Amino acid sequence: MKNIKIFFTGIFFLLFATVYALDEVYMNQNNLQNFLDDFISKVELKEEQLNRAVWILETTGSKDAASLVGSLSSELKILFSDKDIYEKLVSFDMREDLDHLLKRQIHILINAFKANMLPKELLEDISTKEASLNQMYANFRAKIDGKIYTENALRDILKEEKSVDLRKKAWDASKIVGVELAPKIVELVHLRNKAAKSLGYENYFDMMLDLSDINKTKLLKTFDDLRIKTDDSFKKVLLHVNETLSNEFDVSLEEIGPWAYKDPFCQMDPIETSKLNELFQDKDLLKISKSFYEQMGFSVDDLIDSSDLYERDGKNQHAFCISVNRKNDVRTLNNIKPNVQWMETLLHEFGHGVYYLETDEKLPWLLRDSPHVLTTEAIALLMGRQVYTKEFLRDFLDVKDEKIFNEVEKGLKRRQLFFSRSAFMITEFEAKMYDDPNQDLNTLWWDLYEKYYNSPRPENRDGKADWAAKYHVGLAPVYYYSYLLGEVFASTLQKQLLKIAKDDNIWKKEAAIFLKDKMFSHGSRYRWDRLIENVLDSPFSIDAWIEECSK
Ligand SMILES: [Zn+2]
Known part of the structure; x- marks a missing residue:
């Protein structure tokens, strides 16, 4: 032509x-x-290889797999550090005549490239420091009276132990890792800020939000609203919790502190009933999960077959879901034990699983993923939290006891309120830490605790580094806010799905069809906020969550 x-x-x-x-x-x-x-196609190949190596590493703990994961993730990063390709993408992005799917792919690629457009030495320095921090964190073992404890063992003490003395020691021990890691994390914060500045951002916090399509001002305003509108409710719940615990541990109300709660970071329901656990003791959790998803019309047989479900030596002790090839090879890792947490976790991970599996295979490979971690977390959280509804206990465990029904629903609200305080606290902490990493970070941490938990800081924390004991602060930076946004979106979805199901529960085919059509199938076709609008026919809203936390 x-x-x-x-x-x-x-x-x-x-x-x-x-x-x-x-x-x-x-x-x-x-x-x-x-x-x-x-x-x-190069990225696709490398990502699939990496995912397979990750699977072997996490299911066996093999050293060879660990080294393979290290080299494959570097190779993947190198693909995203080619300046010529980046500049080409930027010039494509300026054109207005491209179709929507092309635009979306270019946008996603540019964000992925941006974070890697750094001097090679700086990238390597950050990677090396993160890897060594990860290793230190994984290998750290705290001691109580000379005896060594794993992180899980400390958590078990806080969950079950009645002795106040031992609880205080366990809480204290859970923070020791912070003192060791803090100087390394501060070094990393400086390096991450240096990287962000070289790309034109004020600091790393701002960069991470921008590259995830999150508007910082809007996010902080949303969190303020969530807090203000649930503060009265939180204060009432807090008083009830503290009174209950003061009776349980036979100490004065004033003496109750973080040591009395069920986890090191005051995120869970601090007075969760043990009766709930007992309900699951002799149950087949896998069978219940299968039946839950099948009632919705999701087939999870292949997902279960390709998953690694029970405890074994050398295996990762937590849980996750991975889509190996962004097609039909989706797997979950679990360590099922017959208790309520694992019931919740199984439903959670399978929730990620069905989301992946129902993404339209005809979409370009790059768009076969959720547009933001908060949308897939919302589904997983929504499915997981059904365990704490009376309808679930009635339909899947044949429970009829009104007292238990009442307790689980109150527990769900307490958990939302406590968890949200932690998410507010970590988010503001990160914003301020990246703004000024040289300040006294432990003072900042406990100032924010007082602000959000409306409780006095515990004594004798001077010179400690309690903030650094939180894994995410060092190693999953600027991520925590997504969990809370996920919870908030899950509450809106719950309300919507009940309407669609025309029933008192969401394990109905109509609800699943709605989720597939309006949400899962679209992958990353739209930005996260547009996807939510597509699902709700209205923008992201906090109302349903506020309502749940206030009633
Ligand atoms: Zn999840």
Whole structure:
């Protein structure tokens, strides 16, 4: 076409110029598509290899797999650090004539490239420091009276132990890791800030939000609203919790502190009933999960077959879900034990699983993922929290005891309130830490505790580094806010799905069809906030969560 054009003049030229312009766009879209296909196929291959290595590592703890994971993730990062490709993408992004799916792919790629557009030495320095921090964190063992405890063992003490003395020691021991890690984390914070500044951002916190399509001002305002609107409710619940615990441990109300709660960071329901656990003691959790999802019309047989479900030596002790190839190979890792937490966790991980599996396979590979971690977390949290509803206990465990029904629902509200305080606290802490890493971070941490938990800071914390004991602060930075946004969206979804199901529970085919059509199938076709609008027919709203936490 280019060669033909020069033979025309006058009116003919003008006419054909239009045709030419259109054709040029068409050609360019084609070229652009080829260019993307070529680049993305490399990413796709590398990501699948990495996922397979991660699976072997997490299910066996093999050293060979660990080294493979290290080298494959570097190779994946290197793909995203080619400046020429980045500049090409930026120039494509400025064009307004591209179709929506192309635009979305370019946007996602640019965000992925941006974080890697750094001097090689700086990238390597950050990776090395993160890897060593990770290792220190995984290998750290605290001691109480000379005896060594794992993190899980400390958590078990806080969950079950009646001795106040031992509880205080366990809480204290859970923070020792912080003192050891704090200097390393501060070094990393400086390096991350240096990286963010070189890309034109004020600091790393701002950069991470921007690259996840989150508006910082809006996020902080939303968190303020969530807190203000549930503060009265939280204060009432807190008083009830503290009174209950003061009776249970036979100490004065004033003496109750974080040591009395069920976990080191005051996130769980601090007075969860043990009766709930007893209900699951002789139950087949896998069978219940299968039946839950099948009632919704989701087939989870293949997901279960490819999952690694029970405890074993060398295996990761937590839980996760992974889509190996962004197609049908989706797996979960669990360590099922017959208690309420694992019931919740199984439903949670399978929730991620069905989300992945129901994503439209015809979408370009890059878009076969959720647009933000908060949307997939919302589904997983929504499914997991059903365990704490009376309808679930009635339908899947045949419970009829009104007292238990009453307790579980109050427990769910307490958990939302306590967890949200922790998410507010960590988010503001990160914002301020990246703004000024040289300040006294432990003072900041406990100032924020007083602000959000409406409780006095515990004594004798000077010179400690309690903030650094929270895994996410060092190693999953600027991520915590997503969990709370996920919870908030889950509450809105719950309300919507009950309406669609026309029943008192959401394990109905109509609810699942709605989720598939409006949400799962779209992958990353839309930005997270547009996807939510597509699901709700209205923008992201905090009302349903506020309502749940206030009643
Ligand atoms: Zn999750």
